[in-house]
Amino acid sequence: MSIRVCLAGATGWAGSALAQGIAQTNDLSLVAAVSRSHAGQQLGIVLNQPKLDCSVFATAEEALSQPCDVFVEYTKPAVALNNVLQALAQGSHVVIGTSGLDDAAYAIIHEAALKAQRGVLAVGNFALTVVLLQKFATIAARYIPYSEIIDYASDKKIDAPSGTARELAYRLGQVRDSAQTVPTEEIVGDQATRGARMAEQQVHSVRLPGYVISIEAIFGMPDQKLILRHEAGNGAEPYVDGALLAIRKVNTFVGLKRGLEHVLDLD
Structure with missing residues (x-):
């Protein structure tokens, strides 16, 4: 049946x-x-x-x-x-x-x-590539305390961040809070430029013509960084x-x- x-x-x-x-x-x-x-x-x-x-x-x-x-x-x-x-x-x-x-x-x-x-x-x-990015990112978060998420989409997308970014933030939050050397509330200037705090992760959304859906999980350590990126096509x-x-x-x-x-x- x-x-x-x-x-x-x-x-x-x-x-x-x-x-x-x-x-x-x-x-x-x-x-x-x-x-x-x-x-x-x-x-x-x-x-x-x-x-x-x-x-x-x-x-x-x-x-x-x-x-x-x-x-x-x-x-x-x-x-x-x-x-x-x-x-x-x-x-x-x-x-x-x-x-x-x-x-x-x-x-x-x-x-x-x-x-x-x-x-x-x-x-x-x-998309399978996103599923793999999420899996790899949660593994990386076990070992690297500093991370940020950048969410890219078309200028016509009305929700921000995207569901993909929300899901990634949620998953990383299940592993650990992303570390901040300078906490957002101590930023000198406009705190909003540091993005939004979601599930204790730092998330930034870019909305521009030319993008469909893309996402980056960036992990930083002294003198090195790891960048995981997914890029979607038009279909x-x-x-x-x-x-x-x-x-x-x-x-x-x-x-x-x-x-x-x-x-x-x-x-």
Whole structure:
């Protein structure tokens, strides 16, 4: 029996690529889609993919009238939390690809997932290279106390930092607080130029034309430094395989897990 999927944000940049990816599988079926701009239409017609014969709904609440095993959230931070909670209340596991949710929102989601006895996998970035960067960075943080994160994205990206940067900060914070020779509150001048303190990590966001998504984790020691950098291209295809894996594996645990490596064997 195939896994029934409801995809919120199915006509967006990343969501449409994922929908096309689902259409090529034998074990997943898209039973409902969410897109305000294409509500009332058939997704296959919108995306020119005849294998996608599900309806497009204006809201997650309407789409969840179609029973699904996994709800994929790929919309906007303003509605993501409510969408996820509705999906859990309906008994679906959830994969979150939307960026911009903070730790408080994730705490709420974790409690709701435990209550519903369902799994939620939140992934700031589904690309394998990002998963590896996060893994390598947490290893580096064990040995190097000084680190900072630089988050790069297009000038049109409305959330800062990105979900990728938030996730990386969270992971490094689980290892240790990043050290500061001069604490931010003792800076002479404009303290904001030193970036934001998140999960006791120093995070900077750059938003300029020409960037898609990039991230750097920079570690410093006397007379040496380590730079881990991920660069994304213009297409959404690198994120599809990771998202498909997340859909297939999110039912293997209960509660919230943050990061694709939780369903990968990276040890």
